[in-house]
Amino acid sequence: MPNDSPRTHSNGRRAPRAAARRTKSAAEIFQDLRTRIAQQRIAPGAKLGETDLAAEFGVSRARIREALGALEQRGLVERIPNRGAVVMRLDLSQVFDIYEIREVLEGLAARLATQNAPHETWKEDLARFQGPLKDLIDRGELQEYIDHYEALRRKIIEAAANPVLAEMLDTIFEKTQVLIRRIIILPGRAEVGRKQHVAMLQAMSRGEAEEAETIRRNGLRSAKLALEKYQRFIL
Amino acid sequence: MPNDSPRTHSNGRRAPRAAARRTKSAAEIFQDLRTRIAQQRIAPGAKLGETDLAAEFGVSRARIREALGALEQRGLVERIPNRGAVVMRLDLSQVFDIYEIREVLEGLAARLATQNAPHETWKEDLARFQGPLKDLIDRGELQEYIDHYEALRRKIIEAAANPVLAEMLDTIFEKTQVLIRRIIILPGRAEVGRKQHVAMLQAMSRGEAEEAETIRRNGLRSAKLALEKYQRFIL
DNA sequence: GTTTACAGGAATGTTGACACTTTTCCGGGC
DNA sequence: GCCCGGAAAAGTGTCAACATTCCTGTAAAC
Numbered sequence: 075m076p077n078d079s080p081r082t083h084s085n086g087r088r089a090p091r092a093a094a095r096r097t098k099s100a101a102e103i104f105q106d107l108r109t110r111i112a113q114q115r116i117a118p119g120a121k122l123g124e125t126d127l128a129a130e131f132g133v134s135r136a137r138i139r140e141a142l143g144a145l146e147q148r149g150l151v152e153r154i155p156n157r158g159a160v161v162m163r164l165d166l167s168q169v170f171d172i173y174e175i176r177e178v179l180e181g182l183a184a185r186l187a188t189q190n191a192p193h194e195t196w197k198e199d200l201a202r203f204q205g206p207l208k209d210l211i212d213r214g215e216l217q218e219y220i221d222h223y224e225a226l227r228r229k230i231i232e233a234a235a236n237p238v239l240a241e242m243l244d245t246i247f248e249k250t251q252v253l254i255r256r257i258i259i260l261p262g263r264a265e266v267g268r269k270q271h272v273a274m275l276q277a278m279s280r281g282e283a284e285e286a287e288t289i290r291r292n293g294l295r296s297a298k299l300a301l302e303k304y305q306r307f308i309l
Numbered sequence: 310m311p312n313d314s315p316r317t318h319s320n321g322r323r324a325p326r327a328a329a330r331r332t333k334s335a336a337e338i339f340q341d342l343r344t345r346i347a348q349q350r351i352a353p354g355a356k357l358g359e360t361d362l363a364a365e366f367g368v369s370r371a372r373i374r375e376a377l378g379a380l381e382q383r384g385l386v387e388r389i390p391n392r393g394a395v396v397m398r399l400d401l402s403q404v405f406d407i408y409e410i411r412e413v414l415e416g417l418a419a420r421l422a423t424q425n426a427p428h429e430t431w432k433e434d435l436a437r438f439q440g441p442l443k444d445l446i447d448r449g450e451l452q453e454y455i456d457h458y459e460a461l462r463r464k465i466i467e468a469a470a471n472p473v474l475a476e477m478l479d480t481i482f483e484k485t486q487v488l489i490r491r492i493i494i495l496p497g498r499a500e501v502g503r504k505q506h507v508a509m510l511q512a513m514s515r516g517e518a519e520e521a522e523t524i525r526r527n528g529l530r531s532a533k534l535a536l537e538k539y540q541r542f543i544l
Numbered sequence: 545g546t547t548t549a550c551a552g553g554a555a556t557g558t559t560g561a562c563a564c565t566t567t568t569c570c571g572g573g574c
Numbered sequence: 575g576c577c578c579g580g581a582a583a584a585g586t587g588t589c590a591a592c593a594t595t596c597c598t599g600t601a602a603a604c
Binding site for chain 3: 123124125135139155156157158
């Protein structure tokens with residue numbers, strides 16, 4: 075949350091530096107590295123050298139250091155004294171820990187979203203998951219299906235209107251984001267997940283908040299069970 | 310959080326060298342400020358000047374800066390550019406947001422603790438909440454009751470054996486810790502809470518994990534409702 | 545051939561000084 | 575008396591140099 079404040083020109087500041095080449099702020103560097111790590115464009119276990127990053131972003135080491143500190147607080151990198159920062163590699167137990175938490179937290183998000191948003195909010199999403207997305211799965215266009223899935227997930231979290239919850243889900247989701255691609259290719263998994271989303275959206279369209287919560291919880295639990303069953307093929 | 314004993318020097322204090330005074334690490338300063346803010350020994354809205362803190366702890370400003378960054382990431386202070394860090398004051402909506410999350414998260418902790426720990430683990434706690442603690446409440450010894458309540462809460466979280474969950478509960482609990490004293494003095498609230506704990510501990514002693522989860526959730530929900538009802542007297 | 549010791553290099557940790565912004569305070573004007 | 579500049583002071587943001595630690599490579603000893 076300490077982002078999105080690019081530059082506030084509060085008042086008349088004369089002689090803005092002619093050099094339009096403004097250096098990136100620490101928050102921007104943090105955000106950049108965050109997405110790179112979440113998408114595994116930087117491999118787990120890789121070393122993040124302060125000097126290298128300072129050269130790459132064209133900023134001083136102090137600012138890199140600040141960004142690395144933020145990454146450490148969020149559990150994305152591990153800092154070893156005098157040895158630098160390495161991208162945290164998530165072990166199996168932590169993955170299951172996170173899925174146990176996602177069960178209840180995303181269930182809560184579904185309940186709150188149902189309570190806070192008008193019932194008709196979910197009509198179009200329901201239609202999409204019943205029709206076009208089924209075709210997408212049948213044709214094996216899984217990446218596009220994932221995009222719709224994540225869009226719905228974000229829409230639900232936003233409708234839940236609980237910033238603390240949103241922040242928490244962000245923090246844990248970014249750690250296991252890469253696993254979705256590996257889970258969804260498991261036999262029958264994509265279609266099972268789609269049906270669960272249809273059931274949840276139907277409950278949400280009827281305003282049945284607690285039912286939506288239960289369905290979402292069970293959906294994530296089944297995803298966790300699939301992960302346990304096929305863990306040797308995934309990790 | 311009973312671990313604020315910076316006992317780094319395990320032995321050897323024979324040499325009365327004045328230089329034995331090792332400077333505190335950024336993590337230690339962070340811990341110190343964290344507990345001070347959580348216990349409101351530093352008032353919400355108070356300014357934390359870097360220069361002042363550097364003088365108080367006897368370290369350089371850079372280290373203070375690192376600690377402040379960690380506090381900012383945790384949402385305990387807000388940093389305004391060129392104006393310093395002020396202790397975040399929690400507004401009402403955020404309190405309710407946190408209680409909604411605590412409902413499901415502490416419910417999850419109760420379920421996991423029931424599943425992971427032997428049933429007899431909770432016998433002594435059950436006996437304590439049925440007998441001595443009832444007397445404590447009747448006599449109005451609320452602070453001592455709170456101590457036992459928080460001890461049981463920590464025991465459950467530890468038994469849940471989910472480090473990610475423990476970390477999250479820590480993060481949100483420290484923001485509303487001070488409210489417990491104000492809730493528990495509400496009419497009949499302490500006794501209601503005690504009965505709910507007895508019911509939960511009975512379920513845990515029988516190994517009924519899901520029932521324990523439901524009871525804990527309802528318990529926190531009733532606390533939230535009490536908070537809503539009496540919010541004018543509390544905040 | 546393997547191991548150990550030592551020096552060189554590279555990266556991180558730390559410090560102090562400097563630049564910029566905000567606030568405060570003082571004096572003048574209406 | 576009140577309001578409005580404007581300079582000094584205080585505090586934060588930033589940076590470059592210094593200190594320390596760890597890793598690497600080479601050479602000598604067993």
